[in-house]
Amino acid sequence: MKKLTITALLMASQFAVADYYSSVDDDTCWDGRTSSGGACMVVADTKWSEYSKNRFIVKYKNICNHRIYARFCNERNNGSEDCGASGISPGRTHGWATGNANGRYSYNWIGVEKGSKDWVCAGKVDGWHD
Numbered sequence: 001m002k003k004l005t006i007t008a009l010l011m012a013s014q015f016a017v018a019d020y021y022s023s024v025d026d027d028t029c030w031d032g033r034t035s036s037g038g039a040c041m042v043v044a045d046t047k048w049s050e051y052s053k054n055r056f057i058v059k060y061k062n063i064c065n066h067r068i069y070a071r072f073c074n075e076r077n078n079g080s081e082d083c084g085a086s087g088i089s090p091g092r093t094h095g096w097a098t099g100n101a102n103g104r105y106s107y108n109w110i111g112v113e114k115g116s117k118d119w120v121c122a123g124k125v126d127g128w129h130d
Contacts, residue, residue: 046058
């Protein structure tokens, strides 16, 4: 019984590692998901600036072991969006701050190994520029 359990655990861990590798395409794009299917990009923090009442800051974190490319937008009081994009290395964070903000935000991401392929991979995501 113990041998069967250990073998099953070893096989499961091999499949968890294979998830990333099986999703990488020729452009180095990958699904941007954890081995359990969760999102690699998470919101680590949101806050209003202590220096300016209307400045809203969102901090994003890559919780995966491979690079992701992220697009993020904060909404202004007039309804327009302040957007940007950046590669985020494994375990790292990236903040996006907007003045005259109302506190609403949105984001999207995709896994991209090579920064030179960021826009190629972003083009493969439905609604990337919405």
